[in-house]
Amino acid sequence: MPVPSQSEVSVHQTNVPATAGVYTALYDGQCEICQAFVSWLRVLDKRHRVTSTPISAEALQQLGKELDLTACLRQLHVIRPEGRIEVGWDAVACLARLFPATWVIGTLGRIPPFRQLGRLAYGFVAANRYSLSKCRGGACSVARPALVRRRATLGAFWSCYTLGLLLRLPLVIWTALADAWGRVRIFFSTWGRRLDLLHGKLTILFLSGPCPNLVPLIFGELFTALLYDGVAIDPGSPKMRASLRRHLRGIRPGTICAVVGTHHHEEHIGNLDWLAGQAGVKVHVPEKTARLLQPPSRLPFARRLIIGQPPALNAKAEFLESCMPTAHGRLQVIHTPGHCDDHISLYDPEEKLLLAGDAFMGAYFATPNPDVDSRKWVETLERLLELDIEILVEGHGHIHSLRPDIPFIRGVVTREDPRAAIEEKLRYLRWLREQVESGFREDMPVRAIEATCFPWGKRHAWETFANDELIRALTLGHFSRTELVRSFVRSGESVLPVVYEVRFHEGPPTDGRES
Ligand SMILES: [Zn+2]
Secondary structure (H helix, E strand, O other), X not given: OOOOOHHHHOEEOOOOOOOOOOEEEEEOOOOHHHHHHHHHHHHHOOOOOEEEEEOOHHHHHHHOOOOOHHHHHHOOEEEOOOOOEEEOHHHHHHHHOOOHHHHHHHHHOOOOOHHHHHHHXXXXXXXXXXXXXXXXXXXXXXXXXXXXXXXXXXXXXHHHHHHHHHHHHHHHHHHHHHHHHHHHXXXXXXXXXXXXXHHHOEEEEEEOOOOOOHHHHHOOOOEEEEEEOOEEEOOOOHHHHHHHHHHHHOOOOOOOOEEEOOOOOHHHHOOHHHHHHHHOOOEEEOHHHHHHOOOOOOOOHHHHHHOOOOOOOOOOOEEOOOEEEOOOOEEEEEEOOOOOOOOEEEEEOOOOEEEEEOOOOOOOOOOOOOOOOHHXXXXXXXXXXXXXXXXXXXXXXXXXXXXXXXXXXXXXXXXXXXXXXXXXXXXXXXXHHHHHHHHHHOOOOHHHHHHHHOOOOOHHHHHOHHHHHHHHHHOOOOOOHHHHHHOOOOOOOOOXXXXXXXXXXXXXXXXXXXX
């Protein structure tokens, strides 16, 4: 969700009623960062010049109807005693001027260039605070006696869990280093490569770019564009375009008959229109994907920096129906929600080949993005098991097959029955579902439920610990093990809304707020 520029919303006159001499700070009561800000405010405000009010529709109604709920959730709003509203950084500076300890900050914060710098810094935090402050629904701040009691008994659990980690720490570090080396080797062995399989029917183009290359090196996820019987699938992001262009030089003109996007994620769809223009063909996407890309919402900072913000999709894109014609046949289009709501996979019944996209990203995947719905994913995998699959191609270039006409390639082809791979993932997701459900039934805090999903007794829990935590840190919590727990408690038919929309619809917490 973009933060409007300060000039759009900065200071405006209003007839909002305000208590004489008292400033009113409107803050997001479900945001850990905003709550910490209020804690500081309460320490500094010895003369009780500021009232802090958590935002709710009712609170805004009482204050005045021209205060927009979304705008208030997006940035701090301060109503001055005379009724003027200060927004964002200007609101922070306005409050800072009230107290001797912060007066200098507040005063400098009003004059250039400090004002502009303050606005920049504030804008960054405001845009990313939901990644940093993940307590959706305010569950962590809701003080319930049963929950407090439960937490007390969790002492033993945490000491045990911590000990388990400490005892394995040398192993954790060793595995992390070995995995990092493995990722580097696979990256360089696939860099810029083109892989022709099934007598040229299936081509994998490995994509790269200076910033995107960080992902295969740190996360181990490869970037690819697929070419299947003339259909180009998921041709990467604009930051990978140069490598795609290089690949195109080696492809005979007229080979590509259509361009398809499997879902709206930026590393798959940023070149759809560009490639279609180069090949002189049409773009085909699911209708939901088209809606999400006209225009696409602004990505969080880390994803924007590394993968790149995709352009808006051309409105002339065709919607995928149940079947997608290829150069010599056709592919079945299968709706496969779970990884995200608009996801589709493509199946060739003749070849018994499934182009799964991101509907299959390895049997074990611990750091999903915030629009994964694992319950839907379980249903999707159950449906995929009904298909006769001999070759499973993932959206990031990995292939699972036992077929002799698919050669073994280290880091790309896994000699494994695709059915067994799907079944293993299903077992893992069902087990996670059980852990999460029983955790919530027992009223455990989310952090503890997360820990029960990664018991040290299961090898993958400590083997990937260092990498998972690195991913969490580098993406400001956007991709994390915590998201895996949350991915089981999502609901609703529509594409998942942004964080504060989810929280707002659930209603504000009623008690236990910081006092
Ligand atoms: Zn994806």
